[in-house]
Amino acid sequence: MSELKEKWQQKTEDYGFKVKIPSDLLSTFDEHNPNDPLTKQFIPSIDESKGDGLIDPLQEHDIIHGGIIQKYKHRVLITTTGACAIHCRYCFRRHFPYEGNSILKHLDQLIQYLSDHPDINEVILSGGDPLMLKNHHLKKIFDALQSLKTINIVRFHTRIPTVLPKRIDYAFKQLIKEYNQWHWVIVTHVNHANELNDQNKLAIDTLKSLGITMLNQSVLLKDINDTVDTLQTLSLKLFNHGILPYYLHQFDPVKGAMHFEVPMSKGRHLIKELQTVLPGYLVPKYVQEQPGQPNKTIL
Numbered sequence: 056m057s058e059l060k061e062k063w064q065q066k067t068e069d070y071g072f073k074v075k076i077p078s079d080l081l082s083t084f085d086e087h088n089p090n091d092p093l094t095k096q097f098i099p100s101i102d103e104s105k106g107d108g109l110i111d112p113l114q115e116h117d118i119i120h121g122g123i124i125q126k127y128k129h130r131v132l133i134t135t136t137g138a139c140a141i142h143c144r145y146c147f148r149r150h151f152p153y154e155g156n157s158i159l160k161h162l163d164q165l166i167q168y169l170s171d172h173p174d175i176n177e178v179i180l181s182g183g184d185p186l187m188l189k190n191h192h193l194k195k196i197f198d199a200l201q202s203l204k205t206i207n208i209v210r211f212h213t214r215i216p217t218v219l220p221k222r223i224d225y226a227f228k229q230l231i232k233e234y235n236q237w238h239w240v241i242v243t244h245v246n247h248a249n250e251l252n253d254q255n256k257l258a259i260d261t262l263k264s265l266g267i268t269m270l271n272q273s274v275l276l277k278d279i280n281d282t283v284d285t286l287q288t289l290s291l292k293l294f295n296h297g298i299l300p301y302y303l304h305q306f307d308p309v310k311g312a313m314h315f316e317v318p319m320s321k322g323r324h325l326i327k328e329l330q331t332v333l334p335g336y337l338v339p340k341y342v343q344e345q346p347g348q349p350n351k352t353i354l
């Protein structure tokens with residue numbers, strides 16, 4: 056274990072949310088810079104001890120049944136695992152009841168649900184991080200979905216291609232190739248250009264070579280990406296990696312992470328400015344998920 060990893064894991068209070076960072080990524084942190092955007096996202100801060108914020112900001116805990124969450128028409132989200140390759144300190148699911156909600160234990164229920172709702176044509180694999188599952192577990196899910204003619208889009212929400220790019224290996228590539236009847240979409244999660252490097256570019260190239268549509272969602276985070284310059288650089292670097300900026304999320308007010316919140320007025324201003332320095336296709340939609348609404352709210 057590197058000295059740095061040891062320092063963070065043993066000497067840092069984790070406020071009930073374990074510190075987890077892949078070693079290769081940790082080596083890119085600028086440990087001498089307290090404002091390093093990676094340190095700020097993944098290393099706990101004493102601000103996490105403050106009691107404000109909500110345990111379940113998106114009101115998901117009561118609507119999830121056996122790993123199935125349906126918020127919007129025509130698509131359903133499934134929680135595949137509670138595990139992630141990295142723990143983001145601002146995660147809105149940091150208090151999520153993953154136990155009992157792994158879809159692998161409820162595949163029959165999922166197929167029944169999708170059969171009863173033939174209008175659903177897209178399945179979103181979420182978590183945790185769905186790419187933490189072993190390939191044979193993913194295959195089990197894909198084989199179950201394959202029995203339905205109504206599904207034609209399968210989407211992953213994952214941080215793995217950028218934080219643990221070696222996961223995108225030959226075996227994964229072969230697995231995806233087996234299911235060429237679907238449109239595949241991967242929504243990565245990158246908040247700052249420093250998260251993109253030559254190693255993860257190779258992983259993204261592999262995914263692109265499979266014809267997968269690559270999109271990115273970011274969260275607007277205080278002192279991490281809340282300037283025009285930072286967001287502009289992020290969009291340009293994502294584009295260089297072959298990924299289109301999709302959403303910039305307003306922070307979800309989760310307990311223990313309120314110090315990341317950026318006022319909405321500032322977010323709106325940033326987007327307005329971004330529109331003047333980027334082509335429209337590189338300006339993400341600034342959105343907020345409001346529980347109970349039929350779609351994300353554009354801010």
Ligand code: SF4
Pocket residue numbers: 138139140141142143146147148149182183184214244
């Ligand atoms: S990878 Fe996603 S689910 Fe996991 S901690 Fe980060 S934001 Fe949360």
